[in-house]
Amino acid sequence: MSDGVQKRQSSAAFHFAAGLGSGVISAALLQPADLLKTRVQQSSASTLTQALRDVLRAPNPVRQLWRGTTPSVIRTGFGSALYFGMLNQMRQFATKLPAIPVVAGEEVKSKNGSSSALPKLGNVANLTTGALARVAAGLIVNPVTVLKVRYESSHYNYTSLAGAARGIMAQEGARGFFAGFGVTAVRDAPYAGLYVLIYEQGKAQLGKLSSGSDMSTMSGSAGINFVSGVLAAVSATTMTNPFDAIKTRIQIAPEKYRNMVQAAKIMLHDEGFRSMFNGLSLRIGRKAISSALTWTVYEEVIRRAEQRLV
Numbered sequence: 001m002s003d004g005v006q007k008r009q010s011s012a013a014f015h016f017a018a019g020l021g022s023g024v025i026s027a028a029l030l031q032p033a034d035l036l037k038t039r040v041q042q043s044s045a046s047t048l049t050q051a052l053r054d055v056l057r058a059p060n061p062v063r064q065l066w067r068g069t070t071p072s073v074i075r076t077g078f079g080s081a082l083y084f085g086m087l088n089q090m091r092q093f094a095t096k097l098p099a100i101p102v103v104a105g106e107e108v109k110s111k112n113g114s115s116s117a118l119p120k121l122g123n124v125a126n127l128t129t130g131a132l133a134r135v136a137a138g139l140i141v142n143p144v145t146v147l148k149v150r151y152e153s154s155h156y157n158y159t160s161l162a163g164a165a166r167g168i169m170a171q172e173g174a175r176g177f178f179a180g181f182g183v184t185a186v187r188d189a190p191y192a193g194l195y196v197l198i199y200e201q202g203k204a205q206l207g208k209l210s211s212g213s214d215m216s217t218m219s220g221s222a223g224i225n226f227v228s229g230v231l232a233a234v235s236a237t238t239m240t241n242p243f244d245a246i247k248t249r250i251q252i253a254p255e256k257y258r259n260m261v262q263a264a265k266i267m268l269h270d271e272g273f274r275s276m277f278n279g280l281s282l283r284i285g286r287k288a289i290s291s292a293l294t295w296t297v298y299e300e301v302i303r304r305a306e307q308r309l310v
Contacts, residue, residue, distance in 0.1 A: 012085060012088070012089065014301070014302055014305045015084050015085050015088040015302060016081045016082075016084070016085040017081070017301075018084065018297070018298045018301035018302050018305070019080040019081040019082070019083060019084030019085060019294075019298055020077050020078065020080060020081035021077075021297065021301065022080055022084075022293070022294040022295070022296075022297035022298040022301070023073075023076040023077040023078070023079060023080025023081060023294055024073050024076070024077040024080075025293065025294075025297060026076065026080075026289070026290040026291075026293045026294045026297075027069070027072045027073045027075070027076035027077060027290075028069060028072075028073055029293075030286050030289060030290050031065070031066050031068065031069045031072050032065040032066060033282055033285060033286040034068070034072060034152070034286060035055070035064075035065060035066075035067055035068055035152045036048060036051050036052060036055070036282055037279040037282040037283055037286065038149055038152040038153055038248060038252075038279075039051035039054070039055075039152070039153070039154060040278055040279040040282060041244070041245050041248040041249070041278045041279040042153050042154070042155060042248060042249070042252050046278075048281070048282065054154070067151065067152060068148050068151045068152040070161060071144050071145075071147045071148035071151060071161060072148055074141075074144050075141045075144040075145050075148055076290075078140075078141060078144075079137050079138070079140075079141040080137075080294055080298075082136070082137040082140055082141070083133050083134055083137040083192075084133075084298055086132075086133040086136055086137060087129055087130065087133040087196075090129040090132060090133055091121060091125070091129050094121055094125050094129060095121070120200070121200075123197055123201070126193075126196045126197045126200050127193040127194070127196065127197045128193065129196065130192040130193040130194075130195060130196030130197065131188075131189040131190065131192050131193035132189075133192065134188045134189060134191070134192030134193075135185045135188055135189050135192075138181070138184050138185060138188050139181060139185070142177065142178050142180075142181045142184065143177035143178065145180075145184070145251070146168065146176065146177050146178070146179055146180065146251050147161055147164050147165060147168070147177075149248060149251045149252060150164050150167075150168070150251065150252065151164050153252045155252050155253065156252075172254065176254070179250055179251050179254045180247045180248075180250040180251040180254075182259070182260055183243050183246050183247045183250060183260040183263075184243075184247050186243050186260065187240045187243030187244050187247060188240075190236075190239065190240055191236045191237070191239075191240040192236075194232070194235065194236040194239060194240075195232045195233065195236045195291065196232075197232075198228075198231060198232035198235050198236065199228050199229060199231075199232040199295065200228075202224075202227070202228030202229075202231050202232060203224055203225060203228045206224045206227060206228060207224060210224065221303075222296055222299075222300055225292075225295060225296045225299050225300075226292045226293075226296045227292075228292075229288075229291050229292030229293075229294075229295045229296060230288045230289075230291075230292045232291065233284070233287040233288040233290075233291040233292060234284055234287075234288050236287075237280075237283055237284050237287045237288070238280065238284065241276065241277050241279070241280045241283060242264075242276035242277065243260075244279070244283060245267070245275060245276055245277065245278050245279065246260055246263045246264055246267065246276075248279075249263050249267065250263055264276075
């Protein structure tokens, strides 16, 4: 096997492993926020204070706050691994297309040149590759997402993930594991595309501001990535929250909310426009920290690994 092939395979493996590790860490740390978001979104009558009070009044409140951690870790860990792995491959492929604007044609391996460990593409390519990679990864992990949401919701009394899986299969068949995928894709495609676009723009602008300062060091690059990740997550999360609220309803009560359009009509008619932004503050807080942490860990792992290969 040639050195070039070995290097490409190692690089792909590093991107998958880095995405897996960063996703697992963020999912485990931020599970309480995810659980509370699900509880708030399941009904307009639920508030953050009420949801938190209900959890704290239950037996073993600390354990209840981390209820659903296993499916969250599986979904976010493998979802991140698939997403970053496919995103890297798509961006590498895009750099070879003559019609795609490329800012810098190869991966940055210098610790002082840029805070990015990925190929530098133009805005349209960043938007497109981010959206496609997220939708593809979302389709693969959607069954785990459905299990996670059902398990976190107070609408069901599942005592185990296996029991949740058996219940879904018995009542809805295999199709039940893909409930809400349409609205998830509608949410994730613009979210991921906007995230990558804003994230890369943020790094570029912050990189210019920090040029020649201590921010050009390895730790400074991590700081740039983290701040850019927070800005990107807050912006993209706010724009796509209505789709997330609809997705949660469909996955919890598919017998009532049969599709995205019908669910939106019911929510707007019964609960008003505010229902589209249920759980926004929790989602912003979780996404801002989760996305920034995931991307920062991912890029640092890739950069350090690639420096050792040089």
